[in-house]
Amino acid sequence: xxxxxxxxxxxxxxxxxxxxxxxxxxxxxxxxxxxxxxxxxxxxxxxxxxxxxxxxxxxxxxxxxxxxxxxxxxxxxxxxxxxxxxxxxxxxxxxxxxxxxxxxxxxxxxxxxxxxxxxxxxxxxxxxxxxxxxxxxxxxxxxxxxxxxxxxxxxxxxxxxxxxxxx
Numbered sequence: 001x002x003x004x005x006x007x008x009x010x011x012x013x014x015x016x017x018x019x020x021x022x023x024x025x026x027x028x029x030x031x032x033x034x035x036x037x038x039x040x041x042x043x044x045x046x047x048x049x050x051x052x053x054x055x056x057x058x059x060x061x062x063x064x065x066x067x068x069x070x071x072x073x074x075x076x077x078x079x080x081x082x083x084x085x086x087x088x089x090x091x092x093x094x095x096x097x098x099x100x101x102x103x104x105x106x107x108x109x110x111x112x113x114x115x116x117x118x119x120x121x122x123x124x125x126x127x128x129x130x131x132x133x134x135x136x137x138x139x140x141x142x143x144x145x146x147x148x149x150x151x152x153x154x155x156x157x158x159x160x161x162x163x164x165x166x167x
Contacts, residue, residue, distance in 0.1 A: 026063065026163040027053040035154070039142050049093065049136035052122065054107065056130050058165035061107075063134075064118035065093050068158040072140065074149060075156030087155055089141040090114055095122045095134040102130035109134050118162065 039045045054061055072091055074084030095109030107124025124132050149155070 025055045026161070034138070039140060039155075041146075042142055042144050044139060044141050046137055046139045049138040051098075052095065052134040052136055052161065054122065054124065054132045054134075054163065056124070056165055059125070061124055061163060061165040062120055063095075063122040064162050064164075065112060065114055065121045066118045066160050066162070067091070067114045067116060068160075070115050072155040072157045074153055076153040080156070081153065084153075085147045085149065085155075087140065087146050088143055091157060092139040093121050093159070094137040094139055096137075097122075098133050098135045100130070100132040105130035105132055107132035107134070111139075114157070114159065121161070 034047060034049070037045070037047050052063060054063065069080075070090065072087045074081040074086070091114045092111055093114055094111045097107055097109050100107070105124060107122055109122050110120060112119040112121045122132070122134050124130070
């Protein structure tokens with residue numbers, strides 16, 4: 001049974017798969033930590049996850065996200081707690097194109113359920129002087145069955161964003 005509120009912490013990493021010398025680049029949340037996110041005992045919880053900016057000379061690009069765990073898990077003292085608690089629902093990364101430049105640039109975002117396999121969060125046509133800007137929102141559903149954690153413990157997940165492109 002759940003009592004009190006849950007505090008979740010995130011660590012973000014950004015990886016870039018090189019597809020050619022300076023042919024594509026991604027600027028986004030690198031090594032950023034979101035901490036102090038108090039989750040409601042039930043319902044949907046959202047928080048800003050920053051911005052992704054994609055520049056591509058390639059014919060197309062895809063951005064994926066992959067987590068180190070399938071669901072947010074109990075964390076304390078710089079490590080996951082052995083046999084620790086896990087939230088019942090997976091985290092969602094929601095991207096929405098908010099701007100960019102270029103004649104044919106018009107990438108699209110998505111609502112991706114995060115897991116240990118790479119999942120697409122944004123894609124676009126790419127092209128000469130093409131850039132797309134996406135707002136990132138993190139969404140975590142909670143239920144009354146999710147456990148509150150002892151003081152000093154948090155729910156934690158590491159997200160890795162990867163950019164790849166086609167020639």
